[in-house]
Amino acid sequence: MIPKLDEYKKRWQLPSDDVIKPGLQRMLQALQQLGQPQQSLQVIHFAGTNGKGSTLTFVEQMAREHGLTVGKFMSPCIVDVHDQIQMNGQPITQAQMDAGFKQMVTAGLQNLLTDFELLTCAALQHFHNEQVDLVLLEAGMGGREDSTNIVMPIVSVIPSIALEHTNFLGTTLAQIAAHKAGIIKQERPVVIGRLPKEAYEVVKAEAQHQNAPFFALGEAFEIDGTTYHHKARQLEIRNLQRRLLGTHQGENMAVAITSFLEAAATLSIAVDIAAIERAVYAAQVAGRFEQVLPHVYFDGAHNPASIAALVQTIQQQFPNEQVEIVLGMLADKDVAQAIQLLATVASKFIFVDFDNPRAMKATQMLEMQAGTIMTLPQAANYLKHDCKTKIVTGSLYLLSELRAL
Incomplete structure (x- = not known):
């Protein structure tokens, strides 16, 4: 149930199913009919149990402080469906959503997708229409068979893994980790938070299988109070002040900084440490303390x-x-x-x-x-x-x- 999504579905006579159906075949078909809008996008893909939204928000602020236009797709909504698709912190407008739905109707997506898949398509189409510099894409559930897992990301990010959605993802940490690790792609860097050993081993094995550069909190990079340290880059950022409170948010911040550094390298962006400091302090998330x-x-x-x-x-x-x-x-x-x-x-x-x-x-x-x-x-x-x-x-x-x- 996504508030106000039904209004668009009715107005544009674009039916979709309100149940969860894991699998990518419907999305692949829909995106082909839309002309593959995702292929024009530079994407950081987020999966995990907790911390996705906070980590994504830290990255968003860093990218915007570096002058990038940033699209983000998150779930669930704060007030209604418009919250879930944003550009530079502003929810998609009714006119923009209508434009996307018109394109999806023209592409013949009626009765093809679930509600969340339809919304994922709307988001990708919107970001393509607006030609954003960077897209931050949050998996809805799991990763491997989630509707968002149809992109080739520049970085994959997994802040945490715990037991969740056991009726869909499995009853052990290893099974759930196998779903989350599905967002790791060939030779694309992956950044992870502190994962339980059972989950860590699954994710690391997938990274090795994909020949993906692997950055783990506590190994490649550290957070000690307000000081961030990246070993390979010999980079240290001290006295990081944030308004997202709690030890766990410090770890999310560290994962976000590492993710942004990897994305910046791919996008050939000169990293400004002062901009990272400003971004960390500016980051706030609705519904996170x-x-x-x-x-x-x-x-x-x-x-x-x-x-x-x-x-x-x-x-x-x-x-x-x-x-x-x-x-x-x-x-x-x-x-x-x-x-x-x-x-x-x-x-x-x-x-x-x-x-x-x-x-x-x-x-x-x-x-x-x-x-x-x-x-x-x-x-x-x-x-x-x-x-x-x-x-x-x-x-x-x-x-x-x-x-x-």
């Missing part, structure tokens, strides 16, 4: 690994203080583990029902942990008028709906 009111923070953590990082950030930012947790989650996530982790920093739980067919009912969460149940309007009113520190988390869909209220 985002302060939306003086006492309210939104964080889209939705699996045990990202919830653990959120708990660590809460402990760093609010030492010796317990906060209220406003929680809504999709039922296919490890809800019990998420609640168990959050309970270590929570003075109170507020469980919220939100409008998504995959959402777990608040009553089911209440059976796992004592707390209070609220509707979305009740929760929005409570957030605005009660001044205790609150963290809203569990699902980006929940954050999107509360933001609108």
Whole structure:
């Protein structure tokens, strides 16, 4: 369910399927009918469990500080479908989306694609139309069979790997890593964060198979507090200040700097260290420990690994203080583990029902942990008028709906 996508599908009479169907054949056919817009694009491709959006945002800021026009495709949306396709930080307009849909109708894509595949095509067509200098492309799920995996990237980036989407990707870290590693391409550099050993070995083996230059955090490059160090380049950047908080965001920043350095080399861009420093400080992501009111923070953590990082950030930012947790989650996530982790920093739980067919009912969460149940309007009113520190988390869909209220 992608808000406002149906409006375009109806207006242009361009039906697509609202289910998940892994595989690339439909995308390959659609792009051939569109005239292969992806072939004109310089792409950095991102896959992984957590940290894709933050890492991508750091890279985006670096590229823009170096004067590049940057297109990005991310998911899910913050408010509606327009957020997911952006150029230089500005969402695609209705007129631009209509232009893309007109091209897709003319190309005969009716009843060929899923919703996410259709949106991927719209994004690639838009970036081609606008002739952007660099495209930052985030995989929707997995990597190898994800609709975005139809590009030849200049860099592939995998910030993290943890258990997720086990009904599609597999039940072990190695199986999931095999999907993520599918974005690695022949002789194109790959940059990774700190991966669990089981996942690391799979990704490294794929890089070797593809003869892809391999840059791993903790090996090729390091982050020590506010200092970044790239061993092969003998490059050190000190006193990096950022507004994306938490140790994990420092690691995402390091992965992003390395990714940008590799992209800059391919694009023959002279790297400006001062521009990297400015970009790191400027980077902000909606729904990543985002302060939306003086006492309210939104964080889209939705699996045990990202919830653990959120708990660590809460402990760093609010030492010796317990906060209220406003929680809504999709039922296919490890809800019990998420609640168990959050309970270590929570003075109170507020469980919220939100409008998504995959959402777990608040009553089911209440059976796992004592707390209070609220509707979305009740929760929005409570957030605005009660001044205790609150963290809203569990699902980006929940954050999107509360933001609108």
